[in-house]
């Protein structure tokens with residue numbers, strides 16, 4: 183990997199890159215509150231499930247399409263397909279909220295088509311899903327499709343491990359053990375072709391996220 | 405990516421609202437100050453909105469909404485993912501999104517107050533989030549707070565020392581505390597308030613009108 187490309191990936195995959203992502207637990211907080219998840223092994227299993235049954239067949243597919251979209255019209259079409267294919271309303275809302283946050287940062291940083299898409303998203307309540315935005319902004323930043331796919335998996339893993347740490351479930355060393363295991367899972371999945379159509383099946387996380395949305399006392403946005 | 409195929413209908417752009425952060429330790433009176441400022445700015449006909457960063461619950465947001473002094477739709481709550489510090493400094497993205505959203509929904513809004521969930525004396529706001537930020541400490545926290553030179557106390561645009569009424573009850577030399585605060589801040593603004601009795605609130609509102617809204 184050329185040095186410039188590696189540095190680019192490091193900057194955009196850094197958990198310090200501002201995107202609001204640290205405030206999303208994607209169902210983990212609720213599962214912890216309900217006593218379903220209580221330690222490193224549980225978090226690892228939860229994360230492996232998300233990677234295999236959401237990232238690989240859904241986020242990755244939407245991101246790849248967005249990365250290759252010829253214009254903003256096509257991009258909006260992919261965004262709408264994600265909206266339709268996400269059955270839980272709180273999941274849709276979370277995905278849009280996270281996507282719009284990332285889009286807002288890049289619109290301010292780079293302007294151009296990213297800012298144009300942001301203006302479009304501002305007036306259309308169905309647009310702005312996270313994987314679609316990732317495809318757009320990372321392509322614009324100069325990341326190739328492959329790196330972008332890996333970054334989306336990595337930010338998902340990193341976010342879950344960090345949420346587990348802040349929920350008091352695991353320690354800072356244990357979080358790295360979770361990430362090391364996730365790295366192997368991501369590598370294994372990345373070597374396999376994703377399905378042709380958007381395919382996700384994470385009922386446990388979806389139900390948790392839906393319950394979470396109705397909770398008054400919570401630390402995380404999802 | 406090619407030129408945009410769609411040119412979205414953007415509403416006529418109004419001047420962006422001034423964004424003012426309100427930080428300080430938990431319990432120092434940030435929400436009380438927000439409530440008082442809402443009333444003060446209503447009297448001054450300033451078009452206002454509020455964002456709260458409650459740590460766990462939406463209690464502050466609900467408290468402000470229920471005050472009856474502001475349209476509840478103008479009060480947004482942002483979750484901080486257990487990082488009240490991060491959400492105002494290293495990664496204030498969700499607060500910026502909430503402020504942008506308020507500006508979209510209320511095009512004439514002139515001032516957005518962003519109340520931090522509360523942290524220690526080290527918390528500061530990103531300059532990309534706020535145009536101006538206030539740090540609120542209180543008398544009951546002890547008169548040695550300014551001397552500890554926390555970045556919040558030193559770096560804020562305006563330091564508010566709240567709960568002046570409690571000074572005699574907690575054995576604090578208020579004048580000494582104010583002098584110490586002015587000294588460590590090298591003369592930058594310090595205002596004393598009593599949010600319970602609404603004292604000093606006009607001084608804070610005047611200051612914001614002058615320094616942030618450029619009205620006078």
Ligand SMILES: Nc1nc2c(ncn2[C@@H]2O[C@H](COP(=O)(O)OP(=O)(O)O)[C@@H](O)[C@H]2O)c(=O)[nH]1
Nearest residue numbers: 430431432433434435436566567568598599600
């Ligand atoms: N005596 C007194 N109490 C105050 C004053 N301002 C706030 N309080 C009380 O201090 C407590 C914490 O105030 P709050 O606004 O919730 O603090 P926050 O955590 O910084 O938002 C509440 O019980 C308030 O009623 C004041 O000026 N004097």
Ligand SMILES: [Mg+2]
Nearest residue numbers: 434435464519
């Ligand atoms: Mg408060």
